[in-house]
Amino acid sequence: MxxxxxxxxxxxxxxxxxxxxxxxxxxxxxxxxxxxxxxxxxxxxxxxxxxxxxxxxxxxxxxxxxxxxxxxxxxxxxxxxxxxxxxxxxxxxxxxxxxxxxxxxxxxxxxxxxxxxxxxxxxxxxxxxxxxxxxxxxxxxxxxxxxxxxxxxxxxxxxxxxxxxxxxxxxxxxxxxxxxxxxxxxxxxxxxxxxxxxxxxxxxxxxxxxxxxxxxxxxxxxxxxxxxxxxxxVARLQPRSLPTGQVPVLFAAEVARSLIGHLLSAVSGGALYRRASFLLDSAGTQLFPDWFAIDERPLLRHGLRSSAFDGEGVATRDSALVSGGVLQRYILGSYSARRLGLQTTANAGGVHNLAVAANAGDLQSMLSGMGTGLLVTELMGQGVNGVTGDYSRGAGGFWVENGQIAWPVDGITIAGNLKQMFAGIEAVGSDVDRRSHVSTGSILVGRMTVAGDD
Known part of the structure; x- marks a missing residue:
């Protein structure tokens, strides 16, 4: 520059x-x-x-x-x-x-x-x-x-x-x-x-x-x-649709963080004390595979959302949100914590820097590991029900065969249930998108319903 x-x-x-x-x-x-x-x-x-x-x-x-x-x-x-x-x-x-x-x-x-x-x-x-x-x-x-x-x-x-x-x-x-x-x-x-x-x-x-x-x-x-x-x-030119069926879905890093966003919404204090979350009473339970981990790092130097205190002045500290696939805690400010009979997690105003641990390599290695399935690079619509966890969104991306991108696809819908999707995560890539305070690589979900042209 x-x-x-x-x-x-x-x-x-x-x-x-x-x-x-x-x-x-x-x-x-x-x-x-x-x-x-x-x-x-x-x-x-x-x-x-x-x-x-x-x-x-x-x-x-x-x-x-x-x-x-x-x-x-x-x-x-x-x-x-x-x-x-x-x-x-x-x-x-x-x-x-x-x-x-x-x-x-x-x-x-x-x-x-x-x-x-x-x-x-x-x-x-x-x-x-x-x-x-x-x-x-x-x-x-x-x-x-x-x-x-x-x-x-x-x-x-x-x-x-x-x-x-x-x-x-x-x-x-x-x-x-x-x-x-x-x-x-x-x-x-x-x-x-x-x-x-x-x-x-x-x-x-x-x-x-x-x-x-x-x-x-x-x-x-x-x-x-x-x-x-x-x-x-230009990679999106001449797209095709897909027949309806169940296939592995690889969320590219730039859209994978939306999955983490749905988790955050479901375990936030406001949704919990209003009883408007599909993850009620989920702290301490296994939601992800046993290798999966998310850490919050508010004191990270040069972090996009680093701070020594939250929106109420409460001291922040590095802590696990998910460890061994188990949800360790909720995301609480003092008000929601009191409503739930718990203590604030220093998240008044939201989460700070989150790091999703990788267990796989770059995008190409993730594609190779998936073999045949759908690579999603764009999500559309707001079809996520926070109370039931039902997930249905318009999507675009690429069909993958034998670990290689075959052709672009659009005009499709991907659907599932977030609880099942979380449990069905098979890999997280090292291809981290660092443009957000939610730091994650691509995420492979073993099976989802893809609805296109029959």
Whole structure:
């Protein structure tokens, strides 16, 4: 990538802005206390970014953003009230606290309401290397996007383009509560992507590729992204459907993480205390093969979702979610934990970095191991029932014979039940897609129903 030094060396006032946000949070906590709140918490955030989109060699949009948010939550005993503002004027801040208090005074008691336990607050704040801002100006962002799209359109089989984009963002946040906890975080995120169209008329196919990272140095070159987008798009030309039947299904790494996402939804506190999950009372039970493991690593340096504390200030720590195929715990904040009679797992606000352990090699070795079956590279629709675990989604990808890709397929549906799919996982590849905080390779499910043309 271009190494224009003006993009990496610039004035960084983020620490000063963090201290300003911390000062605001302390003033708001004092105001809440003065108005009679027994507990209070404040979240302050400031986000800056730029997003550039080009199409067919022309600039379509250049958008610069600068957003700020202040959220106040107060507790009067076990009555809760919340209010928010983006206005930093003192009168507006005072009105926000007053509004939160007024709401709390008119709500019902909730026995699970309140801050997380004071003893659980984080005390150590290591540098997790999540701050890599990119001082990218609009001109150079446009040049990168144009280069990305041009590299993809250089393939003669590419007939059209849905465009290329370059985005950069940086976020500052402070969380503070009346336990005396105050946590400051800063993070960055950058991406380059391209979507292309191949073929003509009813035979047109669309696909793309993107690179995403917290540091610009970790992004793929824009030209490489464009070429990869073109390769993926033309590979989909002249697809076929498949007869209905049961076959092995290999989820490519970029879609395999959706399977882990369904697990996370099912074992999250909100779904569990509402009795709206197919994995009720599943902690301590065997859900996967005995070699399968998922670890949460919130303190991973340079991780996409690393943090020393969760959304309630609770200290995070590395821990197993699944070990030996057994679900070790749920995903809980303090509210859902109290509703379930359990303790928070430091997941208020969601999970941090998850690593799914591999037991196989790269994609080609996974294809060889599968032999004959379906490689899924795209999923469509939302046909997943979180209560029953029934799974039915539109899909596209490639038919595989004798360990080799034979032809592209689309217009099919893959179906099963998530509980059976989890138990039927035969392999996880080492071809990890690192563009998400859920880090997994391709996942082979031994048998699923594929519905196409009979």
């Amino acid at each position: 271009d190494t224009n030094p003006t993009e990496t060396h610039f004035s960084d006032d983020s620490l000063q802005r963090l201290e300003q946000l911390a000062g605001i949070s302390q003033r708001l906590l004092e105001k809440a206390r003065a108005l009679g709140a027994s507990q209070a918490e404040v979240s302050c955030s400031e986000d800056r970014g730029m997003d550039v989109n080009v199409r067919l060699g022309e600039v379509e949009t250049v958008e610069s953003t600068h957003d700020r948010g202040i959220a106040v939550t107060v507790y009067f005993g076990q009555r809760k009230g919340s209010a928010s503002t983006a206005d930093l004027q003192e009168s507006s801040l005072e009105a926000t606290v007053a509004q939160a208090c007024a709401i709390a005074r008119h709500t019902e008691d909730d026995e699970a309401a309140g801050l997380a336990d004071a003893a659980l607050m984080a005390r150590d704040f290591p540098d997790l290397d999540t701050w890599h801002p990119w001082a990218l100006d609009a001109r150079h962002a446009v040049d990168l996007a144009l280069a990305c799209e041009a590299a993809g359109r250089a393939d003669a089989r590419i007939a059209n383009s849905d465009g290329a984009s370059v985005a950069t963002a940086q976020s500052l946040s402070v969380y503070a509560n009346s336990h005396g906890f105050i946590g400051r975080e800063r993070s960055s995120h950058h991406s380059i992507g391209c979507a292309l169209i191949a073929g003509q008329g009813d035979g047109m196919q669309r696909d793309g590729w993107y690179s995403s990272a917290i540091a610009r140095a970790d992004l793929q070159d824009p030209e490489a992204i464009g070429r990869r987008a073109a390769e993926r798009t």
